[in-house]
Amino acid sequence: MFKKTLSSLSGLFSITDEQAMWRVQMDGDAQAFAVLMERWHDRIHGLCARMLSNVHTAEDIAQEVFARVFEKRKDYDPQKRFSTWLWRIAVNRCYDELRKLQRRQEFSIEPDEDGHALLPEQLIENSSPDQHAVQNEEAEVIRKALAQLPDIYRSVLVLRHYHGLKLREVAEVLDVPEGTVNSRMAEALSQLSRLLEPQFPNYKPQRTVAEKRNREPLLI
Amino acid sequence: MKHPNREAWVPYIFGESSPDTIQSLNKHLAECAECRAQVESWRRTLKRLDAWQVPARPQKAAFVAPVFKWAIAAAIILGIGFGFGRIVPASGEAKAAARLEASIKASLAAQMQEQVRQGVIAELQHQLAQRLVAQSNALMALETRLIDARKADATKLAEELTTLLEQQHQTDRALTEALLAKLQDAHDQDLFALRQDLETVATVADEKLVQLASATKLTE
Numbered sequence A: 001m002f003k004k005t006l007s008s009l010s011g012l013f014s015i016t017d018e019q020a021m022w023r024v025q026m027d028g029d030a031q032a033f034a035v036l037m038e039r040w041h042d043r044i045h046g047l048c049a050r051m052l053s054n055v056h057t058a059e060d061i062a063q064e065v066f067a068r069v070f071e072k073r074k075d076y077d078p079q080k081r082f083s084t085w086l087w088r089i090a091v092n093r094c095y096d097e098l099r100k101l102q103r104r105q106e107f108s109i110e111p112d113e114d115g116h117a118l119l120p121e122q123l124i125e126n127s128s129p130d131q132h133a134v135q136n137e138e139a140e141v142i143r144k145a146l147a148q149l150p151d152i153y154r155s156v157l158v159l160r161h162y163h164g165l166k167l168r169e170v171a172e173v174l175d176v177p178e179g180t181v182n183s184r185m186a187e188a189l190s191q192l193s194r195l196l197e198p199q200f201p202n203y204k205p206q207r208t209v210a211e212k213r214n215r216e217p218l219l220i
Numbered sequence B: 001m002k003h004p005n006r007e008a009w010v011p012y013i014f015g016e017s018s019p020d021t022i023q024s025l026n027k028h029l030a031e032c033a034e035c036r037a038q039v040e041s042w043r044r045t046l047k048r049l050d051a052w053q054v055p056a057r058p059q060k061a062a063f064v065a066p067v068f069k070w071a072i073a074a075a076i077i078l079g080i081g082f083g084f085g086r087i088v089p090a091s092g093e094a095k096a097a098a099r100l101e102a103s104i105k106a107s108l109a110a111q112m113q114e115q116v117r118q119g120v121i122a123e124l125q126h127q128l129a130q131r132l133v134a135q136s137n138a139l140m141a142l143e144t145r146l147i148d149a150r151k152a153d154a155t156k157l158a159e160e161l162t163t164l165l166e167q168q169h170q171t172d173r174a175l176t177e178a179l180l181a182k183l184q185d186a187h188d189q190d191l192f193a194l195r196q197d198l199e200t201v202a203t204v205a206d207e208k209l210v211q212l213a214s215a216t217k218l219t220e
Helices: A002-013 A017-027 A030-052 A055-071 A082-103 A121-125 A137-148 A151-162 A167-174 A178-199 A209-214 B006-013 B019-031 B033-049 B059-087 B092-219
Strands: none
Touching: A017 A030, A017 A082, A030 A055, A030 A082, A030 A151, A030 B092, A055 A082, A055 B092, A082 A151, A082 A167, A137 A151, A137 A178, A137 B033, A151 A167, A151 A178, A151 B033, A167 A178, A178 B006, A178 B033, B006 B019, B006 B033, B019 B033
16 A cells, blocks of 8 residues: 555656646646645745745745645646746745735835835844844845845846746746846846945955866956 | 946856857956956855855655664664674684574564564655645645635625626616606507597587488478
8 A cells, every 4th residue: 555655656756847737727636736836845935035035924925826826727828837837926926925015004115216115124124033044144144135135136136046047037937028137137236246245345255166167267 | 448238247147148258258357357346246246145045844854864764773783783793703612603693683684674664664654644744734725715715706706796786677677667658658649649539539420410400400
């Protein structure tokens, strides 16, 4: 019986995301949906944590993302990649949550010159339960700096740097031209550099051997 | 000096530029300290981002750990047995003792293997059951949310239907009233025409009677 259970599970675990999602779409297959959750939960949770700057809220939002996936299963286009569709739902849910937080009375934050509201400062400061989760002081500095970026800049950075999506894939997820992704990324990196450089005045990046070998000689 | 667009450096630092573009940008970097500083600053920033890692879920580690625990225990016990066998001197009595020990060891090893195997199976079953329960709970939570959403949809539909029926009812009532008014008009007109006809008949009858009386008198 145990072997039988294992073999049926292993059969499910070997299917692609698109095949699993197709089963969910056609039959509401709970096992296929559980496989997708198992595969994607950590990544979606990571995205939400970095977008919201709060690991615990991210857990609830990640659950809601999967609830929305199941709810909107009929909208999924099997010709397209499941990951793109899932990332898009997750990013949009994070945007919604950020807007909700910003609408609350206690967070009266003025939008920046581009009209993008910043993450409430109190959210950043009051997330003490997360503070033990970060490894050290530097991690905390990074978390706070990321939280200060406008959400449209933070999303391109998080998707590309932390989740390894290509710039073209980021553009697909956000449904914007690739040039827009590049300009948002340039602005994100410039703003983040301005925030971080003063925090690490004596920072000298340690280059790996691979970097020394691959990088051009002038980039020291 | 003409600098490349700031956006052009984005695919470059993420290693997504074409070889030709990389060559031309490398050439520019060799001559332009300003762009070199910007690219280096962005690279330092990206490197710093790695300092903040979102903690992964503990379940995965918990799933693997008991299997390793049993494997390590078995390896230690077998290792001690093997070492003991190597240390004991090989005299005649010792050889007999060694044979006895070997048979005991083989029996013990078989028992231990069986215990380890059963332990591993039990642990795997336990972990699998836990995982299935967790996934089942997650699915139940999803189902509850979906039921709520469907209830909300049903209420909304019922409200829309009631409004629609009310509108239809009002339209029907207006139509019926208009029809009744039209029938009343037609009835009034019929009555009027009938009265006129009757009056004409009466007048004609009077005239005929007068003529008949005159004719009777003349005959007499």
